[in-house]
Amino acid sequence: MLDEVAIVGVGQTKYERRKIGETFADLVFEVTNKALEDAGITIRDIDNVVTVSNDFQDGRTISSMAVMDACGAFGKNVSTVEGDGTLGALYGLMRVLSGAFETTLVVAHCKCSEGDQDLIWNSAFDPVYYRRLGLEAVSASALQARRYMDKYGVTGEQCALVPVKNHRNARANPWAQEAMDLTVEEVMRSPVLASPLKMLDAAPLSDGACAVIFANRWKAGRMTTKPVWVRGVGHCADAYYLGDRDLAGVDSLTGAAKRAYGLAGIVDPRKEIDVVEVFEAFGYQELMWLEGLGFCDPGQGGVFTAGGNTLMDGPWPVNPSGGVLSAHPGLVAGLVRIAEACLQVRGDAGARQVDGVRTALAHGTNGLCGQGHCVWVLGG
Amino acid sequence: MAQRVAVVGFGQTHHKSNRGDVTGIELINEAVRRALEDAELGPGDIDAVVIGNMDHFENINLADMWGVEGTGGYLKPVMKLTTGGTTGTTVAIAGYYHVASSLFDVVLAVGWEKNSESDTTGGTITAFDPVWERFSFPGALPGLALDAVVYMQKYGVTEKDGARVAVRDRANAARNPYAHLRDPITVDDVLRSPMLSYPIKLLDICPRSDGAAALILAGEEKARKICRQPAWIWSVSVCHNYTYTSDVNFGYLDTLEQACRETYKKAGIKDPGKEIDVIEMYQPCSFAGLSWLEAMGFCGPGEAPGLLWDGATDAGGDLPVNPSGGVLNANPIGATGTIRVGEVARQIQGRAGACQVPEVKTGLATGFGGCYWSDVLLLGNRPR
Amino acid sequence: MSLKAPPELIVFQQMADVPYNWSLGREGSLFLIALRDEKKFLGIKCPSCGKVYVPPRKVCGPCFTANSQWVEVGDEGVVTAFSVVNYRFTDPATGLPREVPYTFAFVRLDGADTKLCHKLAETDPARLKVGMRVKAVFAEQRTGNIEKDVIHFRAVQA
Ligand SMILES: [Zn+2]
Numbered sequence: 001m002l003d004e005v006a007i008v009g010v011g012q013t014k015y016e017r018r019k020i021g022e023t024f025a026d027l028v029f030e031v032t033n034k035a036l037e038d039a040g041i042t043i044r045d046i047d048n049v050v051t052v053s054n055d056f057q058d059g060r061t062i063s064s065m066a067v068m069d070a071c072g073a074f075g076k077n078v079s080t081v082e083g084d085g086t087l088g089a090l091y092g093l094m095r096v097l098s099g100a101f102e103t104t105l106v107v108a109h110c111k112c113s114e115g116d117q118d119l120i121w122n123s124a125f126d127p128v129y130y131r132r133l134g135l136e137a138v139s140a141s142a143l144q145a146r147r148y149m150d151k152y153g154v155t156g157e158q159c160a161l162v163p164v165k166n167h168r169n170a171r172a173n174p175w176a177q178e179a180m181d182l183t184v185e186e187v188m189r190s191p192v193l194a195s196p197l198k199m200l201d202a203a204p205l206s207d208g209a210c211a212v213i214f215a216n217r218w219k220a221g222r223m224t225t226k227p228v229w230v231r232g233v234g235h236c237a238d239a240y241y242l243g244d245r246d247l248a249g250v251d252s253l254t255g256a257a258k259r260a261y262g263l264a265g266i267v268d269p270r271k272e273i274d275v276v277e278v279f280e281a282f283g284y285q286e287l288m289w290l291e292g293l294g295f296c297d298p299g300q301g302g303v304f305t306a307g308g309n310t311l312m313d314g315p316w317p318v319n320p321s322g323g324v325l326s327a328h329p330g331l332v333a334g335l336v337r338i339a340e341a342c343l344q345v346r347g348d349a350g351a352r353q354v355d356g357v358r359t360a361l362a363h364g365t366n367g368l369c370g371q372g373h374c375v376w377v378l379g380g
Numbered sequence: 381m382a383q384r385v386a387v388v389g390f391g392q393t394h395h396k397s398n399r400g401d402v403t404g405i406e407l408i409n410e411a412v413r414r415a416l417e418d419a420e421l422g423p424g425d426i427d428a429v430v431i432g433n434m435d436h437f438e439n440i441n442l443a444d445m446w447g448v449e450g451t452g453g454y455l456k457p458v459m460k461l462t463t464g465g466t467t468g469t470t471v472a473i474a475g476y477y478h479v480a481s482s483l484f485d486v487v488l489a490v491g492w493e494k495n496s497e498s499d500t501t502g503g504t505i506t507a508f509d510p511v512w513e514r515f516s517f518p519g520a521l522p523g524l525a526l527d528a529v530v531y532m533q534k535y536g537v538t539e540k541d542g543a544r545v546a547v548r549d550r551a552n553a554a555r556n557p558y559a560h561l562r563d564p565i566t567v568d569d570v571l572r573s574p575m576l577s578y579p580i581k582l583l584d585i586c587p588r589s590d591g592a593a594a595l596i597l598a599g600e601e602k603a604r605k606i607c608r609q610p611a612w613i614w615s616v617s618v619c620h621n622y623t624y625t626s627d628v629n630f631g632y633l634d635t636l637e638q639a640c641r642e643t644y645k646k647a648g649i650k651d652p653g654k655e656i657d658v659i660e661m662y663q664p665c666s667f668a669g670l671s672w673l674e675a676m677g678f679c680g681p682g683e684a685p686g687l688l689w690d691g692a693t694d695a696g697g698d699l700p701v702n703p704s705g706g707v708l709n710a711n712p713i714g715a716t717g718t719i720r721v722g723e724v725a726r727q728i729q730g731r732a733g734a735c736q737v738p739e740v741k742t743g744l745a746t747g748f749g750g751c752y753w754s755d756v757l758l759l760g761n762r763p764r
Numbered sequence: 765m766s767l768k769a770p771p772e773l774i775v776f777q778q779m780a781d782v783p784y785n786w787s788l789g790r791e792g793s794l795f796l797i798a799l800r801d802e803k804k805f806l807g808i809k810c811p812s813c814g815k816v817y818v819p820p821r822k823v824c825g826p827c828f829t830a831n832s833q834w835v836e837v838g839d840e841g842v843v844t845a846f847s848v849v850n851y852r853f854t855d856p857a858t859g860l861p862r863e864v865p866y867t868f869a870f871v872r873l874d875g876a877d878t879k880l881c882h883k884l885a886e887t888d889p890a891r892l893k894v895g896m897r898v899k900a901v902f903a904e905q906r907t908g909n910i911e912k913d914v915i916h917f918r919a920v921q922a
Contacts, residue, residue: 021787021789021790023822025623025789043828054441055434055435056441059506059784060506060507060510061434061435061436061464061506062464062750064463066509066623068825069623069821069824073620073621074828075619077619078618080462080470081461082435082461082462083442083460087459087460091474094480094481097382097480098476099381100382100477111787113785114784114785114786114787115783116783119782121441123782124441124446126446127440128776235457236455237429237454237455237458239449240445240446240448240449252455255455256457366442367442368442371445371448372444372445372458401773436856439778499853502853502855503856505855505856511788512880512881512910513881514856515910516866516869516882516883516911517868518851518862518866518868521847522849526845576851578889621825622825623825626870626878626879626880626881
């Protein structure tokens with residue numbers, strides 16, 4: 001995919017634990033305007049919209065209905081993806097690639113503070129065989145972390161390096177919710193949520209929204225920002241029942257990455273990708289996702305990370321924004337990865353900018369324990 | 381680069397009020413297997429899956445992930461979309477863009493619902509604003525009734541006119557083995573059925589059904605290899621303007637007018653009445669089958685009852701509407717729009733069995749839902 | 765073991781009760797505070813097209829402009845649509861059947877351009893008509909809740 005569709009504008013809210021002063025629609029209006037301003041265009045330049053939301057998070061059967069006004073969809077072709085923001089962005093991209101549209105606004109919103117996260121995630125489990133066990137995102141991920149650590153001998157200390165790094169990176173990101181200096185010991189001593197996962201292994205809950213604008217080559221050429229081209233994208237889903245999967249495996253991520261790399265013409269991601277933004281709701285996930293993305297061999301995520309490879313000044317900085325561990329607005333989080341990767345390619349990432357970025361990778365997950373993945377490759 | 385897209389396969393379940401014999405995943409699988417058989421494809425031929433329903437109707441969060449075993453999406457690209465009643469057309473349209481983008485060549489689009497698993501009115505209420513609307517809002521029925529009253533008063537349309545629509549659709553459904561309601565009815569039966577919300581009586585309104593439907597969409601080259609007569613998608617339009625139910629312009633479905641106008645323009649249709657051979661519309665109640673035909677540009681304001689009584693919209697008429705029996709006789713909500721697209725495709729392929737109407741070259745499928753939102757897809761027998 | 769048709773079909777029942785804390789936002793909060801403390805209805809006006817929204821919302825959809833100016837609207841208005849609801853259904857807020865009959869109506873308050881959804885006191889269809897004037901009946905104890913602070917609207921004698 002060479003110079004067909006570009007990201008021409010991005011906008012984010014500050015991510016916070018409880019945005020009591022704003023409705024979903026208010027957040028969508030804020031980031032829509034920010035993205036339009038970033039692109040130097042008005043809502044009249046947008047010819048179609050994709051919104052991203054989740055009916056369980058919003059407590060509404062048609063969660064997109066609340067934001068039709070706020071995303072400027074009046075009189076426009078609009079649709080709604082219910083899944084990670086990376087998938088909403090993918091649908092937005094397809095609509096431009098189809099030739100039917102020139103400029104797509106993709107906007108995702110989520111307020112984790114408004115619903116009961118345990119019940120919402122419990123509702124993603126099979127109602128008959130799993131739900132009554134009380135499983136939700138943390139306990140299911142704990143099963144995965146245990147299986148992964150046990151299979152490959154990955155240590156809790158290695159996993160703890162991820163929150164230490166990401167919370168430190170977040171200090172340079174004005175939008176992040178939890179920026180702090182931590183030590184591995186502090187992570188290891190934090191209260192156990194569901195063993196082996198501890199409080200500081202886990203992402204916070206956040207309220208927020210993010211918007212990304214895609215444009216075709218012709219329109220992108222007329223925008224004020226430097227276009228960031230979509231080089232490749234791929235998505236893939238694994239089996240549903242946790243018991244049907246090897247939770248230490250990353251088959252669906254490997255599938256998604258293969259597709260994205262294929263489209264982008266990437267043979268060796270280690271040689272061709274300069275910065276990575278992954279969706280790591282827990283520290284161990286960053287290690288697993290780096291394996292699935294081909295930055296290290298299966299089981300080597302801990303050793304790879306302990307070697308300093310993913311630090312800001314390492315060869316492959318991972319989550320310079322602070323990642324999902326520093327702000328987790330639910331299914332907005334994947335779209336944030338795309339926005340951050342885009343800023344890195346543009347050289348507009350401010351204090352969190354990595355030097356010399358030509359190609360960036362953004363990643364999102366869908367479902368529990370990384371059942372589904374979506375991988376994006378962006379370039380200047 | 382962009383490519384043309386056609387429907388090359390369609391499968392649906394036998395829709396019923398309660399499919400207690402299968403789980404939702406099994407119900408989905410039934411439709412998917414039938415679509416694959418229809419296109420003579422195997423699961424390995426599918427490049428990507430699109431699925432949609434309404435979460436709170438079955439209380440399953442992330443139904444795309446849950447449904448992987450049913451759709452055959454294991455280790456494939458899977459995406460979920462949901463837009464309320466328009467979900468079924470939304471997944472068809474998303475399948476269209478998947479292929480049109482050239483990112484995928486063969487895509488499966490699945491709509492499904494098990495309405496028996498929850499209170500449909502209670503579920504519908506949760507589509508509306510929890511603070512400002514939900515405490516007083518009583519579900520879909522009164523809005524449709526209001527829409528009908530305004531139209532009837534304006535043009536002197538009667539309850540009998542509505543009844544004639546229901547009779548037509550039921551007569552068509554009697555020929556469709558997949559329809560939920562199939563026993564023929566008379567105008568008197570409709571008029572004597574219990575009044576739910578004036579002027580809508582029990583036989584004027586859609587049922588709640590369990591069912592699933594799956595479309596297989598393919599790019600130009602693949603489509604020609606897969607089937608002899610692909611049903612080409614000429615143009616699609618979407619108009620979802622409103623946020624609150626009180627914003628809706630009751631009595632005239634302006635979103636349908638806007639979406640149709642855009643669809644015709646894109647496909648170069650100048651006189652829809654002459655150029656379109658069959659219509660499958662998301663017609664939630666009988667009266668919508670009149671005023672919405674006017675919004676679609678098939679006749680002037682107040683003229684739909686004339687077309688109806690002349691028999692023009694019957695299966696043997698000049699402008700057959702809902703030859704499948706339509707939404708009044710099967711309404712698995714998330715699948716309802718998908719079925720409309722599939723039925724039009726079947727008509728164009730000449731494979732609609734006992735429901736086939738003669739000489740179909742073009743057909744129109746519509747979706748309705750959310751806050752009086754409309755989707756429109758125009759299909760034809762050759763690429764355009 | 766031979767597998768044959770099950771002698772009965774088993775259904776697994778769940779009575780879900782999922783709590784939510786929906787924010788009203790700044791505009792919704794101002795509206796409900798005026799209603800609670802002063803028994804006043806406020807509308808919010810689009811600076812671009814002049815439309816007055818009740819209930820308030822931040823954005824005028826057709827203009828994509830932030831609504832900015834507050835205006836007081838009447839506690840009386842016109843019924844633009846109604847339905848006497850007789851069928852029973854589960855109220856998603858409580859999980860219990862909603863009490864019927866009740867009258868659902870759109871009321872356009874004097875000075876507003878959009879309609880408020882609420883209930884009417886009258887449930888006899890013969891005594892209801894589109895275009896009738898109605899007035900809000902306020903609760904004695906008000907908490908900032910549109911459902912409870914306004915008990916219903918009742919007919920105003922011409
Ligand atoms: Zn305005």
